[in-house]
Amino acid sequence: MRTDLFALRHIGIHEDDLQHMLKTVKAESLDQIIAETIPSDIRLAHPLQLSKALSEHEFLSHLKTLSRKNKLFKTYIGLGYHDCITPSVIQRNILENPGWYTAYTPYQAEIAQGRLEALLNFQTVISDLTGMELANASLLDESTAAAEAMSMLFDVRTRSQKNNSAIKFFVSQEVLPQTLSLLQTRSKPLGIELVVGDHEEFGFDEDFYGALLQYPGKYGQVYDYTSFVTKAKEHEIKVAVAADLLSLVLLTPPGEFGVDVVVGTSQRFGIPLGYGGPHAAFFATKEEFKRNIPGRIIGVTRDADGQPALRMALQTREQHIKRDKATSNICTAQVLLAVMAGMYAVYHGPKGLKYIAEKIHHKARIVSQRIKRLGFEQLNTSFFDTLKINVPDTDRLREISEQHGINFNYIDKNTLSISINEATHDEDIKPILSCFLQLKAQKEENLLSEPIKDVIPKTLLRKTPFLEYEVFNSYRSETELMRYIKKLERKDLSLNHSMISLGSCTMKLNAASEMLPLSWAEWGNLHPFVPLDQAEGYQEVLRELEKDLTTITGFAGTSLQPNSGAQGEYAGLMVIRAYHESRNEGHRNICLIPSSAHGTNPASAVMAGMKVVVTKTDDKGNIDLADLEEKAKLHSGNLAALMVTYPSTHGVFESSIKYITKLIHDHGGQVYMDGANMNAQVGLTNPATIGADVCHLNLHKTFAIPHGGGGPGVGPICVAEQLLPFLPGNPLIKTGGSHAISAISAAPWGSSLVCLISYGYIKMLGEQGLVNSTKVAILNANYIKERLSGKYEVLYTGEYGRAAHEMIIDCRPFKQNGIEVTDIAKRLMDYGFHAPTVSFPVAGTVMIEPTESESLAELDRFCDAMNAIRDEIAKAAENPINNPLKNAPHTLKMLTNDEWDFPYSRQQAAFPLPFVSDNKFWPTVRRVDDAYGDRNLICSCAPMEAYLESE
Ligand SMILES: *Cc1c(COP(=O)(O)O)cnc(C)c1O
Numbered sequence: 017m018r019t020d021l022f023a024l025r026h027i028g029i030h031e032d033d034l035q036h037m038l039k040t041v042k043a044e045s046l047d048q049i050i051a052e053t054i055p056s057d058i059r060l061a062h063p064l065q066l067s068k069a070l071s072e073h074e075f076l077s078h079l080k081t082l083s084r085k086n087k088l089f090k091t092y093i094g095l096g097y098h099d100c101i102t103p104s105v106i107q108r109n110i111l112e113n114p115g116w117y118t119a120y121t122p123y124q125a126e127i128a129q130g131r132l133e134a135l136l137n138f139q140t141v142i143s144d145l146t147g148m149e150l151a152n153a154s155l156l157d158e159s160t161a162a163a164e165a166m167s168m169l170f171d172v173r174t175r176s177q178k179n180n181s182a183i184k185f186f187v188s189q190e191v192l193p194q195t196l197s198l199l200q201t202r203s204k205p206l207g208i209e210l211v212v213g214d215h216e217e218f219g220f221d222e223d224f225y226g227a228l229l230q231y232p233g234k235y236g237q238v239y240d241y242t243s244f245v246t247k248a249k250e251h252e253i254k255v256a257v258a259a260d261l262l263s264l265v266l267l268t269p270p271g272e273f274g275v276d277v278v279v280g281t282s283q284r285f286g287i288p289l290g291y292g293g294p295h296a297a298f299f300a301t302k303e304e305f306k307r308n309i310p311g312r313i314i315g316v317t318r319d320a321d322g323q324p325a326l327r328m329a330l331q332t333r334e335q336h337i338k339r340d341k342a343t344s345n346i347c348t349a350q351v352l353l354a355v356m357a358g359m360y361a362v363y364h365g366p367k368g369l370k371y372i373a374e375k376i377h378h379k380a381r382i383v384s385q386r387i388k389r390l391g392f393e394q395l396n397t398s399f400f401d402t403l404k405i406n407v408p409d410t411d412r413l414r415e416i417s418e419q420h421g422i423n424f425n426y427i428d429k430n431t432l433s434i435s436i437n438e439a440t441h442d443e444d445i446k447p448i449l450s451c452f453l454q455l456k457a458q459k460e461e462n463l464l465s466e467p468i469k470d471v472i473p474k475t476l477l478r479k480t481p482f483l484e485y486e487v488f489n490s491y492r493s494e495t496e497l498m499r500y501i502k503k504l505e506r507k508d509l510s511l512n513h514s515m516i517s518l519g520s521c522t523m524k525l526n527a528a529s530e531m532l533p534l535s536w537a538e539w540g541n542l543h544p545f546v547p548l549d550q551a552e553g554y555q556e557v558l559r560e561l562e563k564d565l566t567t568i569t570g571f572a573g574t575s576l577q578p579n580s581g582a583q584g585e586y587a588g589l590m591v592i593r594a595y596h597e598s599r600n601e602g603h604r605n606i607c608l609i610p611s612s613a614h615g616t617n618p619a620s621a622v623m624a625g626m627k628v629v630v631t632k633t634d635d636k637g638n639i640d641l642a643d644l645e646e647k648a649k650l651h652s653g654n655l656a657a658l659m660v661t662y663p664s665t666h667g668v669f670e671s672s673i674k675y676i677t678k679l680i681h682d683h684g685g686q687v688y689m690d691g692a693n694m695n696a697q698v699g700l701t702n703p704a705t706i707g708a709d710v711c712h713l714n715l716h717k718t719f720a721i722p723h724g725g726g727g728p729g730v731g732p733i734c735v736a737e738q739l740l741p742f743l744p745g746n747p748l749i750k751t752g753g754s755h756a757i758s759a760i761s762a763a764p765w766g767s768s769l770v771c772l773i774s775y776g777y778i779k780m781l782g783e784q785g786l787v788n789s790t791k792v793a794i795l796n797a798n799y800i801k802e803r804l805s806g807k808y809e810v811l812y813t814g815e816y817g818r819a820a821h822e823m824i825i826d827c828r829p830f831k832q833n834g835i836e837v838t839d840i841a842k843r844l845m846d847y848g849f850h851a852p853t854v855s856f857p858v859a860g861t862v863m864i865e866p867t868e869s870e871s872l873a874e875l876d877r878f879c880d881a882m883n884a885i886r887d888e889i890a891k892a893a894e895n896p897i898n899n900p901l902k903n904a905p906h907t908l909k910m911l912t913n914d915e916w917d918f919p920y921s922r923q924q925a926a927f928p929l930p931f932v933s934d935n936k937f938w939p940t941v942r943r944v945d946d947a948y949g950d951r952n953l954i955c956s957c958a959p960m961e962a963y964l965e966s967e
Contacts, residue, residue: 020071020072020073021069021071021785022069022070022071022072022075022527022529022780022781022785023069023780023781023782023784023785023788023789025072025525025527026524026525026527026777026780026781026785026789026868026869027785027788027789027792027868027869028792028796028868028869028870028871028872028874029792029795029796029868029871029872033871033872034046036872037795037799037872040799040802040803041795041798041799041801041802042802046791046792046795047791049791049794049795049798049818050700050791050794052814052816052817052818053669053794053798053814053816053818053819053820054669054700054701055669055671055673055815057671057674058669058673058674058701058705058706059700059701060570060699060700060701060702060705063699063783063787064567064568064699064783064786064787065567065783066564066567066568066778066782066783066786067779067782068782068783069779069780069781069782069783069784069785070779070780070782071780072527072529072780075529075776075779075780076529076532076533078779079533079536079772079776080536082553082556082557083533083536083538083539083553084538084553085552085553085556086538086539086542086550086551086552086553086554087421087549087550087551088537088538088541088542089418089421089422089423089546089550090421090422090423090440090444090447090448091422091423091543091546092422092423092424092425092433092434092435092436092437092440092448093423093424093425093435093543093545093546094236094401094402094425094433094434094435094437095192095193095194095234095425095435095545095748096158096159096192096194096195096281096283096762097281097283097289097292097543097544097545098262098283098284098289098401098435098437098438099289099437099438099439099440099541099543100283100284100285100286100287100437100438100439101286101438101439102286102287102288102356102360102540103286103360103363105363105494105497105498105501106286106356106359106360106363106501107535109498109501109502109505110352110355110356110359110501111352111356111534111535112531112534112535113505114510114511114512114526114722115505115506115508115510115512116131116352116355116505116508116510116724116725117352117526117531117722117723117724117725118510118511118512118523118526118722118723119131119508119509119510119511119723119724119725120510120516120518120521120523120723120725120726120850121312121348121351121723121725121726122135122314122327122328122725122726123328123854124509124841124842124845124850124851125325125326125327125328125941125944126319126325126842126845126905126939126940126941126942126943126944127507127508127509127845127850127905127937127939128507128508128509128725129325129326129504129507129508129940129941130503130504130505130506130507130508131351131355131504131508131725132314132326132327132328133326133504133507133957134354134355134358134359134504135153135154135314135351135354135355135358136314136316136326136955136956136957137358137359137361137362137487137488137957138151138153138154138282138296138298138354138355138357138358139151139152139153139313139314139955139956139957140358140483140485140488140956140957141282141285141357141358141361141483141488142261142282142298142300143300143955143956144482144483144956145261145264145265145269145482146259146261146264146269146270146271146278146280146298146300147264147268147269147270147271147272147278147480148269148270148271148277148278148300148301148302149271149300149301149302149303150300150301150302150303150305150306150309150313150955151298151299151300151301151313151955151956152298152299152300152309152310152311152312152313152349153311153312153313153314153328153349153351153354153726154282154296154297154298154311154349154350154351154353154354154726154727155279155296155297155298155299155310155311155346155349155350156297156346156349156350156579156580156583156727156761157281157293157295157297157579157761157762157763158192158195158258158279158280158281158297158762159192159194159195159197159198159199159759159761159762160198160297160579160583160761160762161258161279161280161281161297161298161299162191162195162198162199162228162256162258162279163195163198163199163201163202164279164299164310164311164344164346165226165228165256165277165279165299166185166199166202166203166208166226166228166256167202167206167208167310167343167344167623168277168301168305168308168309168310168343168344169185169225169226169254169256169276169277170183170185170206170208170225170226170343171308171343172254172305172308173225173226173254181223182222182223182224182225183207183208183209183223183225184208184209184210184211184221184223184224184225185199185203185208185209185210185211185224185225185226185227185228186211186212186213186215186218186224186226186227186228186253187199187210187211187212187213187227187228188212188213188214188215188227188228188229188230188233189212189213189214190215190229190230190233190234190235190237190239191212191228191229191230191234191258192230192234192258192762193234193747193748194746194747194748194759194762194763195228195230195258195762196212196747197745197746197747197758197759198758198759198760198761198762199228200758200759201590201744201757201758201759201760202623204625205590205593205623205624205625205626206623206625207625211224215227215229215239215241215244218244220247220248220250220251220253221251222251224251224253225252225253225254226253226254226255226256227244227248227253227254227255227256228255228256228257228258229241229244229255229256229257229258230257230258230259231257231258231259231260231263231267231270232260232263232267232399232400232402235395235396235402235404235425235427235431235433236396236399236400236401236402236403236404236433236435237395237396237397237398237399237404238263238267238396238398238399238400238472238476239398240473240475240476241255241257241270241273241275242273245273245274245275246274249274254276254277255274255275255276255277256275256276256277256278256279257270257275257277257278257279258278258279258280259278259279259280260280260284260400260401261280261281261282261284261285261298262284262285262369262372262373262376262400262401262438263373263400263401264478265369265370265372265373265478265482266370266373266374266377266400266472266477266478267400267472267476267477267478268475268476268477268478268479269478269480271300272480276301276302276305277299277300277301277305278298278299278300278301279297279298279299279300280297280298281295281296281297281298282295282296282297282298282353282354282357283295283296283357284437284438285356285357285358285360285361286356286357286359286360286363287353287356287357288534288540288541288769289540289541289542289543289544290534290539290540290542290767290768290769290770291539291542291543291544291551291554291763291765291768291769292544292761292762292763292764292765292766292767292768292769293544293579293728293761293762293763293766293767293768293769293770294350294352294353294579294727294728294729294767294769294770295350295353296349296350296351296353296354296356296357296727297350299311303953306330306953307330308343310343310344310346311344311346311349312328312331312349312726313328313329313330313955314326314327314328314329314955315327315328315329315330315949315950315953315954315955316949316952316954316955317329317944317945317946317948317949317950317952318944318945318948318949319941319942319943319944319945320903320942320943320945321909321910321942323941323942325941325942325944325945326944327944327946327949329949329950329953329955330950330953331946337615338615338619339615339618339619339628340618340619340621340622340628342615342618342619342622344619344623345582345583345585345586345616345619345620345623346580346582347580347581347582347614347615347616348580348581348582348714348716348723348726348727348728348729348731349580349726349727350724350727350728351724351725351726351727352722352724352725352727352728353724353727353728355725359497359501361483361488362487362488362491362497362500363491363497365483365488365489365492366481366482366483366484366488366489369483372438373400375438376400376401376436376437376438376440377400377401377472378468379436379440379442379445380399380400380401380402380403380436381468381469381471382445382468383403383434383436383445383448383449384396384399384403384471385466385468385469386445386449386461387403387405387449387452389461390449390452390453390456390458390461391456392405392406392407392452393405393406395431396471397471398471398472398473398476399471399472400472401435401436401437402433402434402435402436403433403434404427404431404432404433405431405432405433405434406430406431407430407431407432407452407455408430408455409429409430409455410426410427410428410429410430410431410432411429412455413426413432413451413452413455414426416451416454416455417451418547420447420450420451421447422447422448422451423543423546423547423550424451425545434448449461485957487957507940508725509845509848509849509850509937511523511525511526511722513848513935513937514848514849514850514874514877514878514935514937515849515850515866515870515874515875515878516849516850517849517850517852517864517865517866517878518850518851518852518853518863518865519667519822519823519824519852519853519856519862519863519864519865520614520665520692520693520717520822520853520856520863520865521717521723521853521865522692522695522714522717522718522865522867523723523865523867524695524720524867524868524869525720525867525869526720526721526722526773527720527776527777527780529776529780530720530772530773530776530777530780531722531773533772533776534769534770534772534773538553539553539554539769539772540769542554544749544762544763544764544765544768545748545749548749554765554768557771557772557775558576558765558768558771560775561574561576561771561774561775561778562574562575562576562732564775564778565713565732565734566734568698568699568702568778568786569691569702569703569704569711569713569734570702570703570704570705571703571704571710571711571734571735571736572735572736572737572740573734573735573740573743573753574732574733574734574735575587575732575733575735575743575744575751575752575760576730576732576765576766576768576771577732577744577746577751577752577759577760577761577763577764577765577766578712578730578731578732578733578744578760578761578766579728579729579730579731579761579766579767580714580716580727580729580730580731581616581690581691581692581712581714581716581717581729581731582616582619582620582731583731583760583761584691584712584713584714584731584732584733585616585617585620585621585659585688585690585712585731586620586623586624586760587712587731587733587744587757587760588688588710588711588712588733588735589607589620589621589624589626589656589657589659589688590624590742590744590757590760591710591733591735591739591742591743591744591757592624592656592657592686592688592709592710592739593624593625593626593656594742594755594757595686595738595739595742596656596686598741598742598755601684603653603654604654604655604656604684604685605625605626605627605654605656606626606627606629606651606654606655606656606685607621607624607626607627607628607629607656607657607658607659608629608630608631608644608647608648608651608655608657608658608659608680608685609621609628609629609630609631609658609659610630610631610632610633610639610659610660610661610664611630611631611632611633612633612637612661612664612665612666612857612858613659613661613665613690613857614661614665614690614692614856614857617659617661617690618630621657621659626656626657629647629651631643631644631647633666636668636812637664637666637668637811637812637824638664638666638668638670638672639660639664639670639672639676641672641675641676644658644676644679645679648679648680648682648683648685649683651683652683652684653684655680655683655684655685656685656686657680657685657686657687657688658676658677658680658685658686658687658688659688659689659690660673660676660677660687660688660689660690660708661689661690661692661693662689662690662693662697662703662706662708663693663696663697663820663821664693665693665856665857665863666811666812666824666857666858667797667812667819667820667821667822667823667824667863668812668813668814668819668820669696669701669814669820671814671815673706673707674706674707676707677706677707677708678707681707686709686710686739687707687708687709687710688708688709688710688711689703689706689708689710689711690711690712691703691711691712691713691714691718691734692714692717693820693821693822694711694713694714694717694718695717695718695789695790695793695821695865695867695868696790696793696794696820696821696822697790698718698786698787698789698790699783699786699787699790700787700790700791703734704736708736709735709736709738709739710733710734710735710736710739711733711734712731712732712733712734713731713732713734714729714730714731715729715730715731715732715770715771715773715774716728716729716730716770719773719774719777719778720773720774720776720777721770721773721774722773728767728770729767730766730767730770730771730774732766740753740754741753741754741755741756742755742756742757743756743757744756744757744758744759744760744761745757745758745759746759746763746764747759748764749764751764751765788868789868790821790868791868792868793821793865793866793867793868794818794819794820794821796821796866796867796868796870796875797819797820797821797822797823797864797865797866798818798819799866799875800823800864800866800875800878800879801813801819801823803875803876803879803883804825804879804882804883807882807883807886808825808826808827808882808886809825809826809829810823810824810825810826811823811824811825811826811858811861812824821865821867822863822864822865823863823864824857824858824861824862824863824864825852825861825862825863825864826858826860826861827840827860827861827862828860828861830889830892831860832893833889833890833892833893833896834892834893834896834897834902835889835892835896835901835902836860837854837855837860837861837862838854839901839902839904840862840885840889840901841854841862842901842904842905842943843885843888843900843901843904843905844881844882844885845904845905845937845939846900846904846905846906846925846926846928846932846939847881847884847885847928847929847932848881848932848935848936848937849878849881852864852865853865866878877929877931880929880931881929884928884929885901888900888901888928889901895919898918898919899919899920900920900924900925900928903918903925904943905939905942905943906925906926906939906942907938907939907940907941907942908926908938910925910942911925911926
């Protein structure tokens with residue numbers, strides 16, 4: 017028997033388990049279950065055309081070979097991306113550690129205190145360095161963060177005296193090109209008018225509501241924006257600044273000259289370039305905008321014992337929960353990368369960051385002075401790390417520098433810029449200068465040493481100290497930092513402890529072989545804007561992944577650019593919009609969305625300038641056909657699209673799906689399929705077959721990219737033929753369709769580095785492994801459904817009573833006994849499990865999705881836990897306020913307290929089933945108090961004691 021098949025490692029159920037499971041679910045064969053789950057009219061007739069499965073070892077040697085096609089030049093391109101050094105202790109203990117990368121978004125705070133603390137550190141770094149009051153726990157990239165600032169300020173403008181007629185947004189010509197492209201994409205559907213110009217000549221007219229500046233400018237000049245901001249304030253124009261985080265160590269923070277928002281990327285805080293991403297962007301603002309800020313904020317609160325605890329603050333203001341009232345669709349962000357960037361600051365501390373920034377600045381000044389002495393003009397009068405240089409002929413210089421293995425940023429025929437970075441060593445300076453010497457046909461530089469001159473005016477130098485908190489000044493030795501990272505990791509429940517059955521989120525195995533190449537320099541250290549011939553390894557992987565995803569969805573083409581599912585939704589709808597416009601049907605703006613849809617759907621539709629019309633769901637959880645027909649007919653002339661999740665968020669393959677998609681087409685609309693549930697389709701059916709025109713895939717759900725505690729993600733869109741021309745482009749590197757819409761993400765291929773994971777997933781499973789994964793995912797869900805039957809009621813099933821790959825369990829009846837769905841979620845922690853998805857898409861329910869990666873033994877443990885909890889619920893009727901559910905989770909401190917006056921035993925509290933003690937997970941805090949934390953919002957890491965004293 018072959019034991020090197022990856023499918024054996026990825027799929028948790030094996031041949032020997034099948035008979036027992038089939039008997040439990042009352043089926044003769046796996047195929048019978050599939051036949052009873054997926055309607056026959058949408059089953060694929062032919063196997064997918066994919067290359068044959070590679071073993072893990074074959075895959076790794078294949079990727080090694082490909083990696084050699086990426087050429088690692090010394091790259092000084094800058095433009096928001098800089099080579100930097102990932103401290104090894106962070107690489108090994110976080111980036112390469114499943115304890116960190118397999119965690120989910122910290123919705124269950126009691127078993128997520130570790131990453132919550134790490135994120136609080138990140139927020140503190142951002143608010144300290146930018147000089148702002150509040151920072152969120154990351155956004156997707158600098159350019160989308162700038163677009164979020166533009167939208168947020170547009171939304172809040174109505175609150176000032178200013179009337180709604182101010183619709184212009186000023187963008188400095190110093191803003192990064194990819195950011196400008198993104199602002200173009202995002203402004204148009206919202207009715208915002210962009211005006212690009214020189215900030216020194218800006219007129220501060222009444223019809224402007226906001227402005228965006230870049231600090232330092234895109235080619236390195238450091239401007240003094242004080243008078244701009246003062247004048248803007250006088251005219252009620254809000255100002256956002258896109259800032260280089262590391263430069264703020266030396267420069268006056270934007271918060272100190274009064275700006276309203278600061279955005280940027282934390283990439284150069286130890287995050288590999290990865291040919292464009294993933295990296296954590298930041299968004300910092302004033303306290304007054306705390307309810308408008310996009311993304312998640314981590315805050316301090318207290319637990320049931322009054323002890324300090326962390327959780328996601330103000331969750332109800334999380335934008336996509338507001339559906340079509342949202343101003344942002346951000347869901348998945350960049351948590352793992354934010355954790356790493358925050359830890360980089362813990363590793364270096366304020367002194368280390370200052371050392372790095374000064375070292376870079378010093379080298380930049382050396383290069384500037386030497387180049388000037390060679391007779392070239394250096395145009396930046398004040399700079400941090402980037403020089404702008406005039407040369408007679410950039411083409412010639414490019415030839416020379418590429419021979420030296422060096423990339424500069426070539427602006428036009430006569431100008432280029434050079435950005436020095438953390439990885440620029442003393443030995444690297446000479447080769448840079450050699451290029452210029454050679455351009456002048458000069459042999460040697462006059463090496464007379466001269467003193468290095470100051471170039472930043474005193475008024476622009478930072479005077480405020482930063483990162484004075486203990487956490488940034490404690491862990492200098494590797495032993496200490498390793499233990500700090502471990503201490504945090506131990507507080508968090510991740511996939512390396514037990515099953516995380518989050519419905520819709522698909523928490524499957526993130527295999528080690530898929531992850532390993534992320535650490536290789538040939539993949540990690542490539543700048544997104546290098547010439548294509550230096551990135552042939554990447555180009556091959558990305559093209560091949562696009563091709564495979566196109567095959568899997570049955571469509572005509574794929575764009576990997578969107579870096580989350582929600583960004584994919586937005587991209588797909590913008591592509592639909594461009595399609596309608598190309599046919600002179602730009603008036604089509606109605607988007608039908610079933611009421612059960614994920615909150616990001618309506619949020620994305622509104623951002624794409626569409627009007628959301630909600631359609632009803634019938635009592636079986638299916639789309640209400642009569643209602644849909646009526647609304648499609650009513651809006652026939654203006655119908656832009658239907659957004660439909662398939663199988664539905666109720667975990668059912670609706671058998672009328674083909675009728676539905678045809679109906680939409682008959683009324684001139686396009687069908688957008690939310691592909692979050694693609695794990696139930698791969699190889700058995702596909703979006704093209706059901707009649708959709710475009711879908712996004714969550715590579716961080718179906719295609720094995722780890723969730724990272726809330727990101728990274730990749731949300732590619734796959735499209736039918738007629739939408740191909742409109743796939744998104746990039747202003748610097750050609751990508752996308754022949755009539756590409758402007759950028760959706762900053763980098764041409766989004767988060768390329770983690771695309772290696774999905775590439776590996778597909779290449780190692782092959783057609784057979786992928787199909788079997790889907791089948792087993794469906795089998796596992798149906799197995800759980802059978803094992804819980806009699807104890808719980810499953811809300812929706814298909815025509816034959818089968819679940820798809822997930823199911824919803826009704827917890828509302830337990831209210832009779834005083835038990836809420838939250839109590840069940842918290843009680844599961846005592847049994848060593850993370851709760852399933854709570855209250856989505858139906859309030860008062862949980863949605864369970866086991867995936868194919870879980871073993872029969874783990875499924876049984878989970879079912880045993882759920883069934884035992886059901887008995888506890890029954891018993892809770894006796895004492896609805898004091899029982900194991902209400903008091904959950906139980907901490908070790910509670911258990912070992914000398915006093916124990918609960919009406920159940922300690923054993924019942926902490927070891928309710930025999931298997932629990934073998935692998936006990938201790939939540940480190942008791943149940944957190946959300947309301948308290950929201951009333952007393954604290955989002956940076958001032959010492960907890962100070963916080964408690966201030967009460
Ligand atoms: C996860 C999910 C999304 C959003 O994806 P993100 O990557 O978090 O932006 C959209 N729709 C459904 C049904 C989902 O489960």
